[in-house]
Amino acid sequence: MRVHQLGDGDPDVAVVAAVHGDEPCGERAVARLLADPPVVSRPVKLVVANELASDRDDRYVDEDLNRAFPGDPAATSHEARLAAALERELDGCTTLALHSTQSYGDPFALVDAVGEETGAICAALSIDAVVETGPFADGRLISYPRTVEVECGYQGSDSAADNAFRLVREFLGATGVLPASSTPRDVPVFRFTERVSKPAGREEYEVFAENFERVAEGETFAAADGDPWVAKEEFYPVLMSPYGYERVFGYAGERVGSVSAAGPGVSAGD
């Protein structure tokens, strides 16, 4: 783990890159910020979490860091030790964690549940959607309050790195580290309802649905070797892709409202 700091004092704002070693967008955004460091109004930590996995261009060394929290300083697993160290490093911080995906090209955010502070941050980010993970956040960094994860775009793409840099600037604007760089706006909020399982050992997987676009009851939204996967009831696909995960296509969600430029929390929506 590598920790940089802008500004003097003990930071209570943090940006975390490289939770996954094969998602370079966050590290590139941090490097870009450090190459031309802005003048800050309050101190901020910039953390490159899993340096070892990043050097190997692997997602992780022993286990997925983003399923390993709270971790254990005495564990044999690299990521279990790192999770414990990262938790200590981020204690008391309002945190933005940068990720990228195989399922969606534009940025969106994930939170455990939208709170007053995380809602205001999400309304300041140029994102398509906010996803509340609820009980599905088990072992993830966002199971901690005051933490927002952003998916910045396709893994390894230049656009994900550019998006990550813009999202970091917007986050630092929303937390008073930098002057605000965006005008808050309404962003739709979805909530995970279930994992959509995927059969193992097939040759070809397909996903026909678009993430965040409603799938109707009876619609064929995915296939495995041509066998159709049909929606039993309507849902909104989230993080859904043919090959992004080994055992699931992704998640089914419901639309629960919006975070609003007008105020904190989730307002009821369509």
Ligand SMILES: [Zn+2]
């Ligand atoms: Zn990730």
